[in-house]
Every structure is written in C-alpha cells, then in structure tokens.
Amino acid sequence: MTAPALDHAAPLTGARLLVAALAIGVGNFLVVLDTTIANVSVPTIAGSLGVSSSQGSWVITSYAVAEAITVPLTGWLSRRFGSLRVFLVCYFAFAAISVLCGLSQSIGMLIGSRVLLGLFGGPIMPLSQMLLMRIFPPKQATVASVIWAMTTLIGPIAGPILGGIICDGIGWQWIFFVKVPIALVGGAIVLFATLGQPDPTGPARIDKIGLALLVLWIAALQIMLDEGRNHDWFASEEIQILAVVAVIGFLAFVIYELTEAEPIVDLRIFRHRGFTAAAVTFAGGFGAFFASIVILPLWLQQNMGYTATWAGYATGIMGVLALISAPIVGKATEKIDPRAILSVGILGLGAMTAWRMGFNSDVTFAQMALPTLFTGPFMVMFFVPVTGLAIASVSPEEQANAAGLSNFMRTLAGAFATSLVQTGWANSARVNQTELVSAMQNGDRVIAGMMEGGTSHEVAVASLSRVVEQQSVLLATLDMFSVITVVFVLAAMLPWLAPKPKGPIDTSGAH
Structure with missing residues (x-):
C-alpha cells in the first residue's frame, strides 16, 4: 500500500478549477453515498428478489468488502497507469456498473454487481483526495481538504434519506439508476477540465501473493460471518472450512507481508503505538457506528411499520447538527488535544446509543429521532480527528500508507459489523x-x-x-444497542494509548 508518486502538475485556476473540483468531489460523494444508500432499502430489495433480509444484507457487505480490497491497490494503479486515468476509468465504470445493479433480477446478480461496484469505487476515494490537492494551488490546499471532507461527511448522511425516498417513491432499482447520469456528467467534466494536465506513470510492482492472500482471508471470513447464522455456525462443515481458510489465510498474509520488501499492505506501520491506537479506534468506533445505522432502519421497517422513507429520515437526521458542527470541530482540533476530542466523540456516540435502550413499542418518531439528531456532533468529533491522529504518529514517508491502512481497517470493520450485528440480532x-x-x-x-x-x-x-x-x-434490538454501547465505551479508551501529537494534526487526511 505504497503512496503514488507525486504528480508535479500546474494547478488549475478560475472557473475551470471550480468546476473540476466540484466534479471530483461528486465522484467521492457517490462512492461514500453508496455505503449507506441501500441500508434502508434492504427489506424492500430482499422482498422483491424473494430472499430474507439477512441475505439481503449482502448488498451492503459485498460492496464494503470489495471496496476495502481495492484500497491497497490504489498506489500501484496510480503509478502504473496514471492517477487521473485510473480515476476517470473508475468514475465511468461506476456509472456503467450502477446500471447493472438496477437491472438485477436475482440476489446473485445484484451481489455480483455490487462487488464490481466496490472494486471500481474503492480507488475513487483516495484518488479524489489526491487530485483535489493537485489541482488547487498550494495556498488553497485547505479549500481542497474542506471539499473532500464535506463530500465524505455528507455521503453517509444523505444515503438513508435518498435511499428511503427513492425506494418508496420510484422503486429500489432507482437507488442505483439515479447515480448513472450524475457519474457520467461528473466524469465528463473532469475529463475536459483536466485536458492537458500531465498524468505521469512509471514502473510499478504489485505484490501478487500478498493480494491473493488478502482476498482469500477477507472473502472467507466475510462469507463465514454472513452465512454462519443460516448454517448453524460450526455445526456446518462449510462454515468449518471457511473458518480454517480464514485463519490460515490471515496468518499466511501477516507472515508474508512482514517479510515482503514491497508489501501491498505495510503491516510494519503497526510498530508505531500511536498509529495502532488510532487505527484500532477508527475500526472499532466505525464498526459500532455502522452497526447502529444498519440495525435501526431494519427494526423500524420490519417491526415498527415505518416506510423506507421515514426510516431514512430517522437515520439521516443526524446530518443536521453534523454539518453545523463540522467547522467548529475542525477549528477545535487546532487548539485542543485531538485525543480528548476523539474520546468524547466516541463516548457521545455511546451515550446516544444507550439512550435508545429505553425505547419501547410505543416510541414516537420524535422520541426515536432525538438521539439520532444529537448523534451528529459526536459523529463529527469522531471522524474529523481520527485519521489525523493516526498519520501524526508515523514518519512523513509512511503517512500515505498510514492513511490508506486506517481507512482499509475502517471499511472492513463496517462490513464485518453489519454481519455480526444481524447475527446477534437474530439470535437474541x-x-x-x-x-x-x-x-x-x-x-x-x-x-x-x-x-x-x-x-x-x-x-x-x-x-x-x-x-x-x-x-x-x-x-433483541435493545440488546444490540447495549452491545454497541459497550463497544463505543471500549473504543473511547483507546485514543489515550497514543502519544500526544506535537502541534495541530492534519484533519484532512489528504495523503
């Protein structure tokens, strides 16, 4: 997971800069949006395709796992083919594969299409960040960081709301179709706005064995987590085999990557205590957060009689205070110990989840939405400083790898948490x-x-x-909220294992 070579391109100016920046930001927005837009639509999709909601959750996990796998490949792809070319190919492919998702007539076709969507969507996030930093003049780097951060923050908030409205108003297929013209236009704008910009390439070696082992153990573990509840777990020979493959594959992956000169995932970065603490905090906190926004709309639709639209409102309402508090939290990280901000943010997320443990079958929309509304500022306090804290603990030449590895762990944690919370929910x-x-x-x-x-x-x-x-x-839902609360509390302790950063951290994560 090494960093792409720096592209010494002249920054853009004027209207061309503005248009290109917005189009690049939209690409990042679409990819992040896709992580949550299907959450409130899972019951509808499952019913339409004749499968259970637990099988329907593969629509979420397949995308997340595929996206995580391609993150380590971004550096190699950029050096081998050029970062701008890779970004444009992924942008247009995202549009084409979204069509396939909407045309799916079976759960198998939809999951396969979502895997492809994740594979092409994965590089868009880090490349959009890098391209924004490239096209803006150095003195306006903060503007580039803000554009990327806002599109990253708005995406998962808008997902449940848009998914619910589209699913109820037009049909679940349109949660995929609606992105097609936006991606096509956005990609075309980036193409024409960056004409003449250099896009250097160079020799690049890929760690093929490391990549194969990475895919092997992640795929085996995810399938085991998703299918275990349907096969009585380790009473099933299939689950036993998957568990053995996952364990052996993971151990082989760790051993090989630690001895490989140019590993696809540089595990040596874990020697930095600060990075390890921040990355595990990111994974644990995000896993708990994502589990809560998966289980809440499922419960509301299956047992409380909510439509997908209202379930989306109930989940997405956190965006109101999140957007208001984002610049405030950003400024605060320059003056206050980021470990304190991160820890308070995670504890706040835990408190809002604990609040939901008082729900009953007579809870009103207002009563149910209130803790979600107040989740917004705590979510920002979690997301803004965590990556910066991770990269502040490593050497400058390792910062790109640190940012990539922490986001890789975060994406995997979201996929694994989705499976685990639904298994726990069903068992409870x-x-x-x-x-x-x-x-x-x-x-x-x-x-x-x-x-x-x-x-x-x-x-x-x-x-x-x-x-x-x-x-x-x-x-069972209240039981899951209690488990999620405990995970939040444990994750809130981890930032204090990291040393205090020397000076303000880079909250953009633009590396």
Whole structure:
C-alpha cells in the first residue's frame, strides 16, 4: 500500500478549477453515498428478489468488502497507469456498473454487481483526495481538504434519506439508476477540465501473493460471518472450512507481508503505538457506528411499520447538527488535544446509543429521532480527528500508507459489523421469544378471550404469536444497542494509548 508518486502538475485556476473540483468531489460523494444508500432499502430489495433480509444484507457487505480490497491497490494503479486515468476509468465504470445493479433480477446478480461496484469505487476515494490537492494551488490546499471532507461527511448522511425516498417513491432499482447520469456528467467534466494536465506513470510492482492472500482471508471470513447464522455456525462443515481458510489465510498474509520488501499492505506501520491506537479506534468506533445505522432502519421497517422513507429520515437526521458542527470541530482540533476530542466523540456516540435502550413499542418518531439528531456532533468529533491522529504518529514517508491502512481497517470493520450485528440480532430475538413464551402463563386465557369476542382460534393464535414476535425483536434490538454501547465505551479508551501529537494534526487526511 505504497503512496503514488507525486504528480508535479500546474494547478488549475478560475472557473475551470471550480468546476473540476466540484466534479471530483461528486465522484467521492457517490462512492461514500453508496455505503449507506441501500441500508434502508434492504427489506424492500430482499422482498422483491424473494430472499430474507439477512441475505439481503449482502448488498451492503459485498460492496464494503470489495471496496476495502481495492484500497491497497490504489498506489500501484496510480503509478502504473496514471492517477487521473485510473480515476476517470473508475468514475465511468461506476456509472456503467450502477446500471447493472438496477437491472438485477436475482440476489446473485445484484451481489455480483455490487462487488464490481466496490472494486471500481474503492480507488475513487483516495484518488479524489489526491487530485483535489493537485489541482488547487498550494495556498488553497485547505479549500481542497474542506471539499473532500464535506463530500465524505455528507455521503453517509444523505444515503438513508435518498435511499428511503427513492425506494418508496420510484422503486429500489432507482437507488442505483439515479447515480448513472450524475457519474457520467461528473466524469465528463473532469475529463475536459483536466485536458492537458500531465498524468505521469512509471514502473510499478504489485505484490501478487500478498493480494491473493488478502482476498482469500477477507472473502472467507466475510462469507463465514454472513452465512454462519443460516448454517448453524460450526455445526456446518462449510462454515468449518471457511473458518480454517480464514485463519490460515490471515496468518499466511501477516507472515508474508512482514517479510515482503514491497508489501501491498505495510503491516510494519503497526510498530508505531500511536498509529495502532488510532487505527484500532477508527475500526472499532466505525464498526459500532455502522452497526447502529444498519440495525435501526431494519427494526423500524420490519417491526415498527415505518416506510423506507421515514426510516431514512430517522437515520439521516443526524446530518443536521453534523454539518453545523463540522467547522467548529475542525477549528477545535487546532487548539485542543485531538485525543480528548476523539474520546468524547466516541463516548457521545455511546451515550446516544444507550439512550435508545429505553425505547419501547410505543416510541414516537420524535422520541426515536432525538438521539439520532444529537448523534451528529459526536459523529463529527469522531471522524474529523481520527485519521489525523493516526498519520501524526508515523514518519512523513509512511503517512500515505498510514492513511490508506486506517481507512482499509475502517471499511472492513463496517462490513464485518453489519454481519455480526444481524447475527446477534437474530439470535437474541430467538432466545427472547423462547423466554417470553415460557414466561407466558395465561396465553390460553388470552386466546379464549379473543375467541369470545368473535375471533377464530387460528386468528387469535396468529395475533398472539405476532405480539410475542414483535416484543422479542424489540428486546433483541435493545440488546444490540447495549452491545454497541459497550463497544463505543471500549473504543473511547483507546485514543489515550497514543502519544500526544506535537502541534495541530492534519484533519484532512489528504495523503
């Protein structure tokens, strides 16, 4: 995961600079948007394609895993083919593959298309960051950082809202189709606005064995996490084989990368205590955060009767205070110990999740949305300083690798957390349902009472079963909120393991 060679290109000026910057920023926005736009649509997609919601969650995890795998390849691709060329190819491919996603008639085709979308979307995030820094004059580097940071921040906030509105108003296919013209126009603008700009290439070696081992252990582990609950976990020979492959593949990957001269993932960076603390904080905190915004819309739609639109509002409302607080937090990191800001931000996310543990089946939209609204500032306090803290702990020549590796861990954590929280949710609901049935002493009397009111025996039993199921899922949701809260609390302690940075950190992560 080495850094691409610096491209000594003359910066753009005037309207050409503005238009190019916005088009590059839109590319980053689309990729980040895709991480959450499908979250509120999973029940609808699953129902349309005739699969369970747990199988539908592959739409989220397949994209995240594929995106994570291509992040280490970005440096090699940039040196071998040119960063601008790679960015444009990925931009246009993102549009074409989004069409395939919308045309999918089966869950297999949709997952395959989402994998391709992640593979081409992965390089767009780091390359958009680098290209923005290249086209802006050095004295305006802060403007470039702000554009990239805002598109990165707005994407996951807008995703649930846009996904819900589009899914209910037009159809789930349009959460993919709507991005096509935007990506085509954006790519065309970047192409013409950067005509004549140098895009140097050079000899580049790729760590093929490291890449193969990386794909092997990540794929085996993700499939095991996604399919384990459907195959009774280690009672299944398939899950046992996947577990063995994941463990052996991971160990082989670590050993090989530590001995390889030009590794695809430079694990030696973990020798820096500050980087390790910040990167693990990023992974743990983001995994908990992403798990919460996956489980919340699923519960609201499956058990609370919310439409995808209203589930999107309930999740995306965090963006209101997030956007307001972003510049304030950015300034604060220049004067206050970033470890304190990061730790308070994560504790705040944990507090908002703990607040949700008081929900019941009668919770109103306002009561449910309030903790989500106040999540916004804490989310910014988490996202803004964490990458800067990671790269502040390594040498200058390792900063690009540090930023890439921390984001690689963050993306994987989101995918793994999606699978784990849904597995825990399903298991907890099953246990809670068994306990509720065992504790219900007057079930026969309740059924008899409904029958006396004119309800048939079958309808009465079905009604009581539905109430028990809804309550068991509610309890399971609260159980997951409690687990997520604990993860947040643990993650909030980790930043203090990093040494205090000397001077202000780079909150843009533009490396």
